[in-house]
Amino acid sequence: MIEMHDVYKTYDNGVVALNGISVKINKGEFVYVVGPSGAGKTTLIKLMYRQERATKGQIVVNNMNVTSISDQKVPLLRRQLGVVYQDFKLLPKLTVYENIAFALEVTEAEPKVIRQRVIDVLKKVGLTKKAKHLPQELSGGEQQRVAIARAIVNKPAVIIADEPTGNLDPETSWGIMDLLEQINRDGTTIVMATHNKDIVNTMRRRVIAVDHGKIVRDEYGGDYGYEN
């Protein structure tokens, strides 16, 4: 599903973010990427959907060679992935419904299909009644649910989440984790960068620990392993 082979990333300012990463994530897995701030977690995730380009190495996501595809093909890659961000990244002037529908509109799906799918995912994330609200009228947890709904509306093979609970209180965070777990149970691969020790230690899954741009631990059912 996701394969990285000997991946390096050095930014233009000379900062080395990743220093020879090799990892394989299989279909249907739920993977935490953990590590201290500046360890390279976000860079690792950004490389998967080509927001950043690797300096060296190979990355294959869902059979697409992310390192060698042309810029024109990047939208096709991104439509096969659902990405969830810490700051939600919702379009502030669009309603909840429109935000979710947008991810399907870019694929030029039929309006009828769009309507049905958006209604389905709104139900799934429990926001049917908030469809006509603007993001600013929702709580943080609700906004993240909208972002997750947008990420899954294309029925992607992989969800990539960068600190999805980073801006949420503990109780709301658990609600989001329940939702992600449910999505994972339906067969979607989930890669989630997180700082949340409680979640990693309670909901035990595969843990990939990154430090100084290298994978220092890769353990199924492992714990967080750091003091925050």
Next chain:
Amino acid sequence: MKTSTLRRHVRESFRSLGRNGWMTFASISAVTVTLMLVGVFAILMANLSHIASNLEQDVEIKVLIELTADADAEQQLLNEIAHMPAIAEYEYSSKEQELDQLIADFGDDWKLYEQSNPLHNVIYVRALNPEDIPKLAEEINYLSNTDDVVYGEDKVERLFKALSVARNVGLFLILGLLFTAVFLISNTIRITIIARGDEIEIMKLVGATNSFVRLPFLLEGMWLGMFGALIPMGLTAFLYKQLYDFVTPRVSGDLIELVKPGAITLEVAGLLLLLAVVIGVVGSFMSVRKFLRV
């Protein structure tokens, strides 16, 4: 592209105008104010040019025929003038006709000269290109049986020089104004789009292609231009009609004659609309491009 997608883009471009209300207002105002200036200036220039060419067309050469020339000599001179390539038209006027005109213009005192008419028979000549008049006059003066050639040398040359300077200054000003319009309008649209850089980034991150992101912005730029052009288009046409109706009856003769409204206002309206749409679309295109590299 599917028609449903195109419909979506058109719908989105209109909605976006509403969602970004103040920015839309700012852009449309910038377009309106600048194009109003362009419109007024374009009409001014068209009139200046019209008046200038009217004045130029009015200039003619008066060829005084030798008093001693007989009918054959006069006919020969007429033939020679008729065959000059730079000539548009010519007209013979006898000294009797000249005196009648003089009496008509300046009064009965001149009737005294009916006893012994001191005037010359005359040929009036118009040039195809008014700027050739000095050269043409000189050539005619060399022909035999011409006594003198008169065309108000100094005045005509000064007039032509003044008109040419006025035209050049006008052209320079209108180019400057157009440049300002392009700069001001595209800059306002740019600011509108820069404020929406995050929006473009998010669109790209959920898998929108560049053209999918760009098209609604281009349409939006086009609407901004079109809406901004409406007031200047209508107002210049209306105001010019008022000015024409006011000035025309008050100016005697046809020395200063304004361009008739109608064709000119349509042309200026078309120019403004085209200008606004082009600047709107190009301004949007340039501004969006910067944000597409996500």
